[in-house]
Amino acid sequence: MKNKIKLSTLVIFLSILLINNVDAQDKVLINNVQIFDGNNVITSNGAVRIEGNLITEVSKIPLKALSGEKEIDGQGKFLMPGLIDAHVHLAWNLSPTQSTFAANEYIAALTLVEAKATVMRGFTSVRDVGGPARGVKKAIDQSFFTGPRIWYAGAAIGMTAGHSDMRSPEARSRQMGGEAWTDGEHSGITILADGVPEVLTAARMQMRRGACFLKMFTSGAVSGVYDPLDIAEYSFDEIKAAADEAKRWNTYLAVHSYNDKGTQQALKAGAMSIEHATLITEETAKLMAEKGAFLSTQTGIYLADAPADWSDNQKAKQQAAKDGLDNLFALAKKYDIKITLGTDLVGNMKLKKQQAYELTNRLKWFTPIEILRQATVNNAELLSFSGPRNPYPGKLGVIEEGAFADLLLIDGNPIDNLELFNNPGKNLLIIMKDGKFVKQIEN
């Protein structure tokens, strides 16, 4: 018996077949699997039926295959919804210096490579919180390339001397006859806007490009050149202008904000997704809960080594953000704030390989099942918050009848061992997105 199990495991391992952009099998039955439905493990030996791009049946016991249905024997392995990363920058794969000299088509090419790597790590959906994702998303949605579902904000809106201002301190602002287009704007990652009229124009430019939500920098940043962590960026009126514009488009404003002042101001102005927020006080956590805003958190960017070219000041800011994590997560739990999971890894593709480490990093604060919920149902709720600007309306982040068939079959139980995600090539046996196999086992 023992030998038999070993042999079948070996056969599966050897027969893993990577298939890209395979047409949807019209009808698929994944049988004999443990199912985590996004909230809980609902069965140790059940089945999921898929037709087209949707899950049509979830059973707590194995099912008989219907005629014309492709049956996959899951051999008791772990089936769960595809992971979602709520904070990425798919197009930000170069350092600021490299970006300055990069051609836009080179940036797009790297984005496509990173998009494929992302889905191969098990992330079937991402929220892109700043960067040019429009064309890449279209090419992926049309199945020309392999990649995740993408919700994008377009260029993130920032003020002069704010997080996105990478110009020389002597540069003249364009309102005073300076250069028309900064490097950040050229690459499409950020856009500079000062004052309510410019903020409105910048916001509307993103909506014209099909943004699913808006993104703005409303506090000092860890990697920023001119902005200390303690400052609130933008006036209340400028943030409110962006939040109101997002609301007019029936979507929401996400803000980059670390400190208490900037976060509180943004919440009062109507922002509904707070990115980072590691330096907030209890009063602001309470306000976030009252407003029903999402807390979009990352840990890996603070735990990772600082880039070699960072100044002591930037390194000190990274340490301060990291030191705030204990307090942030304690407050978020106390006030039952909606916590989402993101990574925010930028600047080079080697670093982005650590995307799945975000799950194991969180074990210091959360149980494995809480972390899996953050990466599935919680993140899906945030994605659906784009309302009519949600490019993929439907149920996501769950295994239930009528939900999108975005699924992972895992060789092992991640509730016992979240590290399984750190070796996706070996441990993710099936990756399915929109009913199509991105990676498939043959048995």
Ligand SMILES: [Zn+2]
């Ligand atoms: Zn970011």
